[in-house]
Amino acid sequence: MFLRMLQVMTTEEFARWFASLDDACAEDVAAALDVIEQLGPDRAAPGSRESLLWYEHPSVARFDEANPIAYALEAWGEFRDYARQLLAKLESPRFVSRLERLPPAQAAAALQAVQRIKGATDPRSFWTRMLHAPRARARDADVTDARATLRSAYFAALEAAGFQATDVPAHSRALRELARREPAPAFRVLYGVDVGRETALFVLGERLGRSFYGDSVRRAEATWSQFLAGDLRSTQPMPLR
């Protein structure tokens, strides 16, 4: 499970950025990457998200400090990623077809669980909680609790429909972002995890505070697609696994 490690690779661009960091920041970045390596393919790094550009707006993207709105936006992105994955499974033809064949009581139980998820993903309740949480740590705890609530309802829906209760995969093939806002200097890294090959590629890193970062994301996405397609070559022998 999470004890499987990832094979971690970087682009030349990421390597150059990492080499240019001062000692303290280089250690911070290295620790973040080592955590992702150790968490392996089955567990996403806490705080990392696949929702990258949904809040693309200069006034949001340039938050470079411990800005409460930025924390809340990132927490919402992480939560929304998870909720979207759960709802996609529960709206899949396989689940719907099973639902249609269930006895009424079981179908009602499954639908109630689906309704609980939809209720929990109501942005109004999420944002009320986030914007009232006084500190980042409290918000992290809230996101963890909110995800646990969703997971519990998801498992209930699966069990009611006669499916095995297992969580959705931690990673899709989408690019991810991990941002660190405190302590300064704040930075973000963009990376992807190829679960099949148990490999992560760190595509680029940058200091937070750019007035616009959509271009970074689009460039990183192009590189990540090349990697998935096998179009990137390694300058060093890949370790045997």
Place this chain on the structure above:
Amino acid sequence: MTVRTWKSVKAGRLSPPAASRVRARADEQVRELTLKELRQDLDVTQAELAQAADMTQSEMSRLEGRADHLTSTLRRYVEALGGQIEITAVIGNRRVRLTDV
């Protein structure tokens, strides 16, 4: 376009003492899993684990909510998950695995 191994990129930038500090920080963060998260990561339900550990589900629930644990309780929990407990004393740069706890 080419890619490199993180190991080589890291070795090229961090001094050996810095690399040791980074490793220790990462280890600490990864270890910061609660018992409940550990169980969930292994896709084991509370009821299944309670049965394997010969406990009731309510005992298991209380155990997971506790902030402080007896070593024997932790051992029982982790062994029921199919793992083992290792306790290591870290004193300065020395790491000593304790076998008598």
